[in-house]
Amino acid sequence: MTITVQPKAYDVSREGGVLLPFQKRWIExxxxxxxxxxxxxxxxxxxxAADDVLTAGRADGRDCWYVGYNKDMAEEFIHDxxxxxxxxxLAAGDVEEFLFQDDDEKKAIQTYRIRFDSGHRITALSSRPSSMRGKRGRVTLDEAAFMEDLPGMIKAAMALLMWGGEVRIISTHNGDESYFNEIVKQVRAGKLPYSLHRIAFDxxxxxxxxxxxxxxxxEEWSEDGEKAWRDKIVAMxxxxxxxxxxxxxxxxxxxYFPSALIESCMDxxxxxxxxxxxxxxxxxxxLARQKDCADWCEENLLPLLEAxxxxxxxxxxxxxGRTSNLTVIAPAQESERLVYRMPFVVELANIPFKQQEQVLFTVIDHLPRFMGGALDARGNGQYLAEVAMQRYGESRIAQVMASDSFYRxxxxxxxxxxxxxxxxxxxxxxxxxxxxxxQQVKGVPKIPDTYKPKTIDGVQRHGDAAIAGLMLWHAVKNISGGETEYESVSKRMMETKGAW
Known part of the structure; x- marks a missing residue:
């Protein structure tokens, strides 16, 4: 028996012509x-298949178990x-075709296996939870969204983690109500501590x-050829x-948000x-604008902030927003029970840039134990986000250029x-x-480009409070910039307003 390459030392990244970047990211x-x-x-x-071979082929590796939703997938995977x-x-035996005994089905199922001189093996199993009993190592559920009992398969597969095993769940989608999509959504929501990779055709x-x-x-690659090939596949x-x-x-x-869901959290x-x-x-x-703004803040904001x-x-x-939409400022305070309550929400309608800055600084200056904020930095919003970052520090102010990937x-x-x-x-x-x-737009929750702004009391709205809330929650989950001392510009404005 001779193994000429130890896969533990094998660097997939050096095979630049073999694996594409998204494939490398998966293996790494x-x-x-x-x-x-x-x-x-x-x-x-x-x-x-490459990753499983690197794992099963080394002496300190592990057994790998592959589950597809039909026999042809299993055979193709083992040959890969x-x-x-x-x-x-790597020294390995020939592909073996054997009968796997499924006790629940009370019958033998034809499947495939390959053994390595490391002592480990890669085996294809049936897509039934019972097939996972007593197994250790790594399990891969391929095209999982199409399995008859995906909840049962995942439940059975997770038992492998108790012994240091690994679980890989791979699939195209099979409807937004599928269990696979529910798992994906829970991972995105932070409810499941799994790693998530998303690779679309483009x-x-x-x-x-x-x-x-x-x-x-x-064949020779060309940009025109790539476009034609892409369009042909999409059309098919x-x-x-x-x-x-x-x-x-x-x-x-x-x-995206049922009314009852939002209403259940309203105070x-x-x-x-x-x-x-x-x-x-x-x-x-x-000076006139500053005084007007300071008066408004003193009458409306400061009592709430001080309370x-x-x-x-x-x-x-x-x-x-400046003229077409609102600016919405949404603070929140953490409670002992880790519930985040908005003490108020501020809407600014047709307010100049400098007075928006004045209101924002008044709020932040007086928020107890201010940890950080996320501000819309698209278009004209970049000004307000930037001056806030300059004042409170880049560790506490996220300047968010929202994109589909951010919304997703x-x-x-x-x-x-x-x-x-x-x-x-x-x-x-x-x-x-x-x-x-x-709305869900091609799988991305966001305000659709086709959404017609809603006008209330002469003010145009475009989902502004929803985006402010989103930014708030992004800050809660991602920013803990620490508490620092800084001079209160808003306080100085209050003290000198009598001279204006």
Whole structure:
């Protein structure tokens, strides 16, 4: 017996022409449990075969168990493993075809196995929970969304973790009501401590998928050829392309936040404050605007801020608007029971940049134990986010350039805050309406581009309170910049306003 390469020392990254970046990321992720929601036909199962061979082929490795939803998948996977064993120069036996005894079915099931001289093996199993009994090592559930009893399979697979095992769950989507999609959503919401990889068709193309196709077919790559190939594949899938290629579960349209969910976390004692001025306000002198704003803050904001308990930490979220939409500022304070209550919500309508800064600084300066905030830094909002960062520090102010990837990751966590009753918000019809404006757009929760802003009391709204709440929760979960002393600009303005 001779093993010419020890796979423990084998660096997949040196095989730049073999594995694409998303494939390398999957292999390099050593999480005990990891999920992949993926496009079809991007070489993901082939990648898992490589990882299993590297694991089973070394002396200090482990057995690997593969579960697909049909016999053809099992056979193809084991033959992929045999090919990788040869590539890695690992001593392995021939692919074995054998009968696996399923006690629950009371029958033998034909399946496949490959043994390594390391003493470990890779075995394909049936997609029944009973097949996992007594196993140790790594288990891979492939195209998991299509398994008849995925909850049972996952429950059985998790037992392997007790002995240092690993679980890999890989699938394209099979509808937004599938158990697989529910697991994905729970991971995004932070309810399950699993690693999550998302690889859509265009992501794979961008990282070299079509170049790999050209290499295999001995064809020359070109940008035009790549576009034509991509369009051809998409056209072949037709109406199923969104789910099969672009990782969007079917029937994923509709309101993201049920009204009852938001209402269950509403507190009628929380006020919504509106600071609104006519367009001519911007033409007043700077001192006149400062004094007007200071008066409004002193009358409306300071009593609420000073009434807040002093011993508990605070965070803040903000969505920016100048003339077309509102700016909404949403602070929250942590309680002993880890419930985050908004003491108030501030809406700014047609307020100049400098007075928005003045209001924001007044709020933050007086929040007890201010830990950090996330501010909308898109477009004109970049000004307010930047001056806040300069004043309070980059460790405490996140300047968020919101994108689909941000919404995809952040909204499930924010929604989970309502589901778990971790947040208290104003009982206010427009606060609710803003959250009802959030829709699933190609699998991404956000305010749709086609959404027509709602005008109330001459003010145009565009889901602003929902985005401010999202930013707040992002700050709660990601920012703990610490407490520092700083001069209160708003206090100085209050003390000198009599001279204006």
């Amino acid at each position: 992720d050593a999480s005990p449990v990891k999920l992949a929601e993926k496009s079809r036909q991007i070489g993901f199962t082939w990648t898992e 493993c045999a090919g990788w064993a040869e590539t890695f120069s 992501d794979a193309i961008q990282e070299g998928l079509y170049r790999r196709v050209c290499l295999k077919l001995d 899938y037709g109406d199923d392309a969104e789910e099969e290629l672009f990782v969007v579960p079917k029937s994923s349209a509709g309101n 009628p004692s929380i006020p919504v404050l509106r600071y609104q001025r006519k367009p001519a306000f911007a033409q007043l002198s700077e 807040m308990p002093r011993g508990y930490r605070c965070w803040l979220g903000e969505d920016f 990751e952040a909204f499930p966590k924010y929604k989970a805050a309502y589901e778990d009753r971790e947040i208290l918000v104003p009982r206010h019809n427009e606060f609710l309406a803003d959250h009802r404006a959030v």
